[in-house]
Amino acid sequence: MTIDSTSGSYSFDDIYENKLDDCYRFYDDFAGLLARALSYVSYDDADRILESAFFVPYYGDSWHISPSLIQRRSFIIIDAKDLEDADDAIVTILHEAGHAYLQHGTCSKVSTELMRQQEDECWALVRRWLPDSFGGTIDHAERLGSGSQGNQQ
Numbered sequence: 073m074t075i076d077s078t079s080g081s082y083s084f085d086d087i088y089e090n091k092l093d094d095c096y097r098f099y100d101d102f103a104g105l106l107a108r109a110l111s112y113v114s115y116d117d118a119d120r121i122l123e124s125a126f127f128v129p130y131y132g133d134s135w136h137i138s139p140s141l142i143q144r145r146s147f148i149i150i151d152a153k154d155l156e157d158a159d160d161a162i163v164t165i166l167h168e169a170g171h172a173y174l175q176h177g178t179c180s181k182v183s184t185e186l187m188r189q190q191e192d193e194c195w196a197l198v199r200r201w202l203p204d205s206f207g208g209t210i211d212h213a214e215r216l217g218s219g220s221q222g223n224q225q
């Protein structure tokens with residue numbers, strides 16, 4: 073694998089095979105969506121996202137995640153309803169990844185004004201990361217006031 077870190081992106085296979093923690097395989101479909109989402113961003117940004125965030129899809133399972141796995145990363149929960157459509161999933165994953173990438177605080181602790189500012193900043197980053205073909209999906213998600221099909225954050 074040769075890498076020019078100033079341009080281009082990892083391939084899906086590079087991310088899926090070489091970049092994701094083994095535990096992501098527990099939810100193979102989700103690992104595939106995560107690899108797809110990260111294949112849109114630059115090498116450096118994909119590495120930074122994986123270093124700053126750990127993603128868990130919420131399909132209703134109960135499970136334990138060890139502290140050694142988290143290692144001070146943001147813990148991102150993606151609702152199963154946001155994973156039903158692949159484009160929605162990619163937008164949601166990258167929106168929540170954007171909060172970790174931008175080192176935003178947890179929403180309950182910030183003012184409404186700052187939360188709005190952080191949302192705008194995050195959506196701008198998602199628009200920079202994804203090609204124009206995602207514009208409609210991003211517009212829709214942003215109109216819902218969320219990175220997800222539901223409410224909050």
Ligand SMILES: [Zn+2]
Pocket residue numbers: 167171191194218219224225
């Ligand atoms: Zn958000």
